[in-house]
Amino acid sequence: MFDPRRFGRLAAVQWTEHRREYLWFFGIGIAVHACSWFVLTEAGMRPELYDLGEQFFVYWLGYAVTALIFAGRQVSMLARPESALTWLMRPASGFEKFVLMLLMVMVAYPLLYALAFQVCNLPATALAVAADNAREAAPSERYMGPYLPFATAVRPAEEMGNFLIVNTLQAVVLAGLLYFRGLSWLKTLVAVFVLVVIALPLLVSVTDANPRTLIPGLVDVPGGFAVDAWRWTLWIGVPGLFWTSVYGFLRDRELT
Amino acid sequence: MRLGSATFIAGLALVVAGIVSSAGDPWRPGKADRRLAIELGGAEVLDYGASGVNIVVIQDRVDGELAFSEGTVEDMAQSTWRMHDNALVLDVRMRDGAVEGPILKVPPTLRRLIGDKMYVYTDVVAPAMRIDATSASWKGDAESLDVHARAKAKSLCDGGFNLVSDFHFGGGVVGTLRITMEGGSINLADLSQVGEVELHVGDDVWITLGPDADETLIRRLPFDGEPAVIDDDAGLPPYDSTCTQVP
Numbered sequence: 473m474f475d476p477r478r479f480g481r482l483a484a485v486q487w488t489e490h491r492r493e494y495l496w497f498f499g500i501g502i503a504v505h506a507c508s509w510f511v512l513t514e515a516g517m518r519p520e521l522y523d524l525g526e527q528f529f530v531y532w533l534g535y536a537v538t539a540l541i542f543a544g545r546q547v548s549m550l551a552r553p554e555s556a557l558t559w560l561m562r563p564a565s566g567f568e569k570f571v572l573m574l575l576m577v578m579v580a581y582p583l584l585y586a587l588a589f590q591v592c593n594l595p596a597t598a599l600a601v602a603a604d605n606a607r608e609a610a611p612s613e614r615y616m617g618p619y620l621p622f623a624t625a626v627r628p629a630e631e632m633g634n635f636l637i638v639n640t641l642q643a644v645v646l647a648g649l650l651y652f653r654g655l656s657w658l659k660t661l662v663a664v665f666v667l668v669v670i671a672l673p674l675l676v677s678v679t680d681a682n683p684r685t686l687i688p689g690l691v692d693v694p695g696g697f698a699v700d701a702w703r704w705t706l707w708i709g710v711p712g713l714f715w716t717s718v719y720g721f722l723r724d725r726e727l728t
Numbered sequence: 729m730r731l732g733s734a735t736f737i738a739g740l741a742l743v744v745a746g747i748v749s750s751a752g753d754p755w756r757p758g759k760a761d762r763r764l765a766i767e768l769g770g771a772e773v774l775d776y777g778a779s780g781v782n783i784v785v786i787q788d789r790v791d792g793e794l795a796f797s798e799g800t801v802e803d804m805a806q807s808t809w810r811m812h813d814n815a816l817v818l819d820v821r822m823r824d825g826a827v828e829g830p831i832l833k834v835p836p837t838l839r840r841l842i843g844d845k846m847y848v849y850t851d852v853v854a855p856a857m858r859i860d861a862t863s864a865s866w867k868g869d870a871e872s873l874d875v876h877a878r879a880k881a882k883s884l885c886d887g888g889f890n891l892v893s894d895f896h897f898g899g900g901v902v903g904t905l906r907i908t909m910e911g912g913s914i915n916l917a918d919l920s921q922v923g924e925v926e927l928h929v930g931d932d933v934w935i936t937l938g939p940d941a942d943e944t945l946i947r948r949l950p951f952d953g954e955p956a957v958i959d960d961d962a963g964l965p966p967y968d969s970t971c972t973q974v975p
Binding site for chain 1: 730731732733734735736738739740742743744746747748749750751
């Protein structure tokens with residue numbers, strides 16, 4: 473089911489075939505980041521506006537968008553019959569392909585994104601600090617340094633919540649792309665939109681629920697161990713089930 | 729049913745179960761336990777929950793002086809955020825109902841973020857202060873501002889409320905709220921950098937909106953030691969400096 477040597481060859485092939493694509497992907501992301509900075513700082517005239525809050529916002533919005541696209545591109549070759557056949561016939565088991573996909577999406581991408589983010593972020597924060605110090609008014613006492621996810625203690629619970637939510641949505645996107653055969657991107661997009669923008673908010677509204685309380689550490693509620701156990705069950709169980717469904721759909725595609 | 733479909737449906741079911749489980753009062757702290765005691769750097773929440781407005785009473789158990797570190801301020805902001813859905817007023821009082829010493833130091837700001845609204849709470853306490861209420865409000869046009877600031881003051885001598893100020897930001901506020909007073913300034917936009925503030929009777933508090941101190945909206949709140957009831961609805965009786973309620 474899992475042969476490390478075969479898995480290594482699969483990973484090497486993946487890297488060889490897609491490294492240029494990955495570089496372009498991150499290059500475009502960095503360019504978009506630079507454009508965002510340009511807009512947020514009023515065409516670069518007020519770099520001090522790019523403070524920690526802005527960095528946090530840009531980081532997680534960018535991560536949410538690009539992580540879903542990156543995840544979807546892992547199986548984009550399935551949209552074309554000729555490349556789909558080549559990919560599915562690679563000499564590796566379905567489980568190995570799934571593990572590679574999981575590692576790429578869940579481990580490699582967050583790390584590379586965090587590094588790529590700093591390419592634009594470090595100069596931007598340096599400019600922000602310089603501009604803040606140069607003001608005639610008293611320098612701001614705000615923290616103007618670079619935002620480092622999970623290291624700059626801004627809102628750790630919210631950071632973890634964002635990561636888990638995006639991770640879950642990545643699995644949903646992959647499941648959709650593997651499940652739908654024709655027009656898979658469009659159908660997946662519609663399905664995710666209906667689920668995330670219409671159905672779940674409607675459910676929250678109807679039941680008067682308070683989903684923020686489900687994120688561990690974000691909102692303190694009475695209940696103790698039972699509440700915490702339920703929260704972690706959700707945050708491990710939901711992504712776990714969706715990722716398992718990705719494996720199931722991938723196996724189905726290989727068989728059919 | 730195949731593995732993919734089954735686990736996907738199970739995942740969706742778990743999402744629905746999670747959302748539904750988060751409904752109801754047990755998940756809304758502040759309603760379930762109105763005498764929830766939490767440790768906040770040596771202070772204890774004694775009581776809160778006045779109708780309409782949530783009030784937190786914090787009593788120092790250590791040395792009779794309220795002084796919180798910056799970290800504690802942030803922790804407290806988190807805690808109050810956890811405890812209340814709606815607007816919050818932090819009320820601080822001394823254990824024995826009397827205040828000794830020149831100026832009582834309390835954490836100057838509490839901030840909570842709810843969606844696109846930012847609430848900033850400032851608590852500045854001076855003993856025997858006679859200001860009952862000071863209110864200011866703006867409905868600016870720049871950035872669709874809807875701001876009001878309010879200060880209520882009452883002598884601490886009766887062991888009741890002390891001065892409570894709150895600043896409410898609504899609409900699309902972008903920038904920094906800066907309160908400037910004699911001897912320095914504090915930047916309320918960054919809680920981690922906020923220190924303690926001493927407000928003396930006679931000080932002027934300038935509230936400026938915008939990333940720079942000289943921008944757009946500015947309002948002076950005169951803390952002149954005289955009863956200055958601007959907000960008729962405040963309903964707080966004046967006190968004099970000897971802790972005697974003025975009839």
